[in-house]
C-alpha cells in the first residue's frame with residue numbers, strides 16, 4: 403500500500419508543480435499536447451493534463467524520434483525542472499513517450515489554437531472536456547461543491563441523500579417528470595387488480611424529485627439542521643439560459659427557526675463564505691472563466707451588506723418605474739427576470755424580497771399570523787442571474803396546514819411530523835448552477851454542468 407502511494411505520487415499533476423517542486427527536481431508528467439513550436443535545437447511543447455487552465459512547457463531535444471509529436475497527442479515525459487526565461491517552471495525532458503495519437507486531422511471538431519463559441523462547443527458534448535473553459539468550469543464546480551460541504555460540516559449540518567424518485571410534487575406546480583419501468587412485460591407481470599398497469603411497479607404514480615425539501619424536513623425533525631446537494635428535475639418548456647430540466651439544488655433545513663430575517667442572514671453569510679473559499683482555491687480558474695465570458699471579475703456583492711424589502715415595497719418600486727421595465731407587473735405571479743434585475747440595480751446590492759402573497763407560493767409556507775394573505779417566504783435576487791435562492795419558514799401548525807386548499811391528499815405523513823414533538827423549521831433551496839453562473843460570469847447555464855438536459859436535448 404505504502405509502495406503504491408509513493409509510486410503514484412511520482413507523476414505530478416501540473417497544477418501543483420510550482421508549489422510542490424523546486425528547480426533541479428526530477429519529475430514525470432502526463433498530458434495532452436496543446437501546441438508545438440519547433441526551433442533549431444529544441445521542440446517546445448505546451449502540455450495540459452486537465453488540472454489547470456495554464457499550459458506547462460516541456461522542452462525536448464529536436465531529434466528525428468520527436469518529430470511526430472503533434473497537438474492533440476498524449477505523452478508522458480520524464481526530466482528535470484528548470485526555470486524558463488519568463489520565470490515559470492518548465493520540464494527539460496530526457497525522455498518522451500507517446501501514449502496516444504491525437505488524430506486531429508480526422509474529424510476532431512476543435513482547433514487547439516482557435517477560440518470556439520460556447521454554442522459550437524456544446525454540439526460536441528462528449529469531447530468538450532478538452533476545451534479549456536469547460537475544463538476550468540468543471541474544476542470550479544468541484545471546488546464549489548467542496549466549499550459547500552466543508553462549510554455545512556463546520557456548522558454541524560447533517561448531509562441527507564434525499565430520494566430522486568418520489569411520490570410528491572413538493573412545489574405543487576405540476577412540473578414533474580413521471581417515472582415508470584420501460585418494460586411492458588415487467589409491468590404486466592407486476593400488475594394488481596386495483597392499480598393501473600403503468601403504476602404497478604410502485605403501486606402508484608411516482609416522479610423525479612423537484613425538491614428534497616419535504617424529505618429534509620422529515621429528517622430535521624429528528625436530527626436538527628440538515629442539508630442536501632442533489633439533482634432536481636423540472637419539466638418546463640423553457641429555453642432560457644437560466645433553466646435546465648436536470649439541475650443540482652443545494653437545500654438546507656434549519657431547526658428551531660422562528661424568524662425569516664435569520665434565514666436571510668444565514669444565506670448571506672453562507673454565500674459570502676463559500677465564495678471567499680472558492681476565491682482562495684480556484685482564483686486562476688475563476689478568472690479564466692470570467693475572461694472567457696467577458697464578465698467582470700470583482701464580485702462587488704461580496705463587499706456590501708445585502709438588502710431586505712417586502713414584496714409590497716418591491717411592487718411599489720416597480721410600479722414607480724414601470725416605464726423602464728420590459729414586462730408588465732402582475733400581482734398573480736412572481737417577478738419577471740427584467741423586474742428582478744431592476745430591483746437588484748435599484749438596491750445596488752443583492753436583495754431578499756420577503757413576505758409574499760400566500761396565493762403565489764406553495765402550501766408548506768408559514769402563514770403570517772397578522773395577515774393571512776401573506777406567507778413568511780423569501781426570494782434572494784442577485785445580479786446576473788436574478789433569483790438564486792427561494793426559502794421560507796414552514797407552517798408548523800398541523801391545523802392550519804390541514805386546512806390549506808392546496809395541501810396534496812397523500813401528504814398526511816408531512817402533517818404528522820408536526821404532531822409528534824413538532825418544532826419550528828425553515829429553509830431554502832439554491833440552484834447550484836445559477837450560483838456557478840454568478841461567480842464565473844458564464845452566460846448560459848448549459849455550460850456550467852457537464853451534461854446539460856433541456857427541452858429537445860438529452861444527449862449521451
Ligand SMILES: NC(=O)C[C@H](N)C(=O)O
Pocket residue numbers: 572573612613614615653654792793794829830831832
Ligand atoms: N428547500 C427549499 O426551500 C427549496 C424549495 N422547495 C424550492 O424548490 O424552491
